[in-house]
Amino acid sequence: MKKHSTNHFRTESLSLPSDRPSISDQLKHKTLPANKHFTTFITGWILRSGVILSASITLLGLLLMLIHPGGISEQSLQLFPQTLGQVWLGLMTLQPQAIIALGLLLLIATPVLSVTAALVGFALEHDRSYVVIALIVLATLVMSFWLGKAG
Amino acid sequence: MIHLSLVIILLIFVSAMLAGTLGSLVGLGGGVLIVPLLTLAFGLPIRYAIGTSIVAVIATSSGAAAAYVRNNMTNMRIGLFLEMATTIGAICGAFLAGLLAPASLFLIFGVILLISVIPQVFKIGEELPKGVHNDRWATWLHLGGSYPDQRLGREVSYQVTRTPLGLAMMYVAGVLSGLLGIGSGTLKVLAMDTIMCLPMKVSTTTSNFMIGVTAAASAGIYFARGDIPPLVAAPVALGILLGAFVGARLLSRLSNKTLRLIFVPIMAFVAVEMVLRGLGIGS
Numbered sequence: 151m152k153k154h155s156t157n158h159f160r161t162e163s164l165s166l167p168s169d170r171p172s173i174s175d176q177l178k179h180k181t182l183p184a185n186k187h188f189t190t191f192i193t194g195w196i197l198r199s200g201v202i203l204s205a206s207i208t209l210l211g212l213l214l215m216l217i218h219p220g221g222i223s224e225q226s227l228q229l230f231p232q233t234l235g236q237v238w239l240g241l242m243t244l245q246p247q248a249i250i251a252l253g254l255l256l257l258i259a260t261p262v263l264s265v266t267a268a269l270v271g272f273a274l275e276h277d278r279s280y281v282v283i284a285l286i287v288l289a290t291l292v293m294s295f296w297l298g299k300a301g
Numbered sequence: 302m303i304h305l306s307l308v309i310i311l312l313i314f315v316s317a318m319l320a321g322t323l324g325s326l327v328g329l330g331g332g333v334l335i336v337p338l339l340t341l342a343f344g345l346p347i348r349y350a351i352g353t354s355i356v357a358v359i360a361t362s363s364g365a366a367a368a369y370v371r372n373n374m375t376n377m378r379i380g381l382f383l384e385m386a387t388t389i390g391a392i393c394g395a396f397l398a399g400l401l402a403p404a405s406l407f408l409i410f411g412v413i414l415l416i417s418v419i420p421q422v423f424k425i426g427e428e429l430p431k432g433v434h435n436d437r438w439a440t441w442l443h444l445g446g447s448y449p450d451q452r453l454g455r456e457v458s459y460q461v462t463r464t465p466l467g468l469a470m471m472y473v474a475g476v477l478s479g480l481l482g483i484g485s486g487t488l489k490v491l492a493m494d495t496i497m498c499l500p501m502k503v504s505t506t507t508s509n510f511m512i513g514v515t516a517a518a519s520a521g522i523y524f525a526r527g528d529i530p531p532l533v534a535a536p537v538a539l540g541i542l543l544g545a546f547v548g549a550r551l552l553s554r555l556s557n558k559t560l561r562l563i564f565v566p567i568m569a570f571v572a573v574e575m576v577l578r579g580l581g582i583g584s
Contacts (some may be wrong), residue, residue: 194370230531232527251524254534284381294388
């Protein structure tokens with residue numbers, strides 16, 4: 151695992167390079183070094199994937215917007231999708247603002263996904279106290295979102 | 302209303318890149334830089350600026366953490382453990398929001414932050430904390446760790462002290478972000494650096510991981526409220542992600558001393574901005 155730390159972020163593609171053992175391979179063959187590295191690995195991977203995917207989608211939407219005639223106007227700042235339903239409808243018609251919104255939503259979801267990844271990592275490492283800690287953080291996040299919606 | 306053109310979008314992108322680089326180095330979300338920039342320089346209504354700054358915080362956090370978690374700079378255990386207090390604090394803060402006057406709060410915390418600049422100034426020459434021993438909590442939760450320091454050319458191991466006080470400070474940081482809608486990365490770095498005596502790099506990178514999680518909790522609400530205009534948020538997010546990536550590259554080469562030299566003036570700036578807001582001057 152040590153050698154990964156010298157690898158470059160840039161060379162990472164969305165999927166794991168094939169010369170590197172996948173997560174399930176690592177688990178199967180128990181090639182994991184010190185157990186604390188596994189959570190780091192899986193969380194880092196989720197963070198990188200989330201960032202690269204959301205940046206690509208956002209960039210695509212922005213470029214579509216720019217080549218679209220009259221794409222940038224006062225109106226486009228005022229009118230944009232706000233709910234998941236609106237984003238979905240916009241995506242069906244390949245509306246640039248909806249594509250950007252999808253990228254942004256994915257970006258917003260990335261930290262939450264990374265906590266989930268850490269939870270899975272700690273569970274696989276049988277680290278009970280940190281499973282509980284990660285669960286409390288996730289539960290609080292869900293609660294705050296729910297409270298925000300209700301209030 | 303802001304007049305969007307390709308030039309403006311490019312300008313926003315470049316400024317966001319700078320904010321992202323700075324934010325990923327010192328563990329702040331860059332909201333303090335992005336909000337005044339969007340409102341004062343580009344004339345964006347404050348509501349959109351705040352919504353966009355939430356996206357900026359998450360972009361800084363995720364972009365930086367993607368690199369830092371991977372090279373073991375971030376202490377995930379410390380981050381998650383303290384994040385419990387922050388997220389719970391944020392909910393409490395949101396409930397208190399109606400009861401307390403934001404102006405006086407800005408003033409109080411601005412002054413507290415200004416006072417905390419003083420011990421930071423004394424620590425300016427410090428490369429690594431010395432004589433720190435794990436307290437009972439840190440031993441039980443295995444909070445200590447090590448990180449590879451490219452600058453020093455070795456793996457630096459560290460211990461963690463005064464964990465309960467650090468946790469309490471993180472709760473306060475959470476209350477503040479729920480109450481005032483600020484990222485409170487400054488307080489997070491301060492709690493880890495001044496109270497728990499972590500190496501500066503571990504404090505800023507762990508704060509980077511945490512601020513995204515805290516911000517994500519409220520980002521969904523801002524989105525649903527229509528406070529995040531995609532056309533402004535897109536160049537901000539992209540610029541910040543690129544900047545955070547550059548910052549993450551830089552951090553491993555910088556010394557802890559240099560990092561502190563960058564952090565202290567920014568912290569003073571944040572403190573002064575909060576005091577000014579408390580006094581009703583500026584945005």
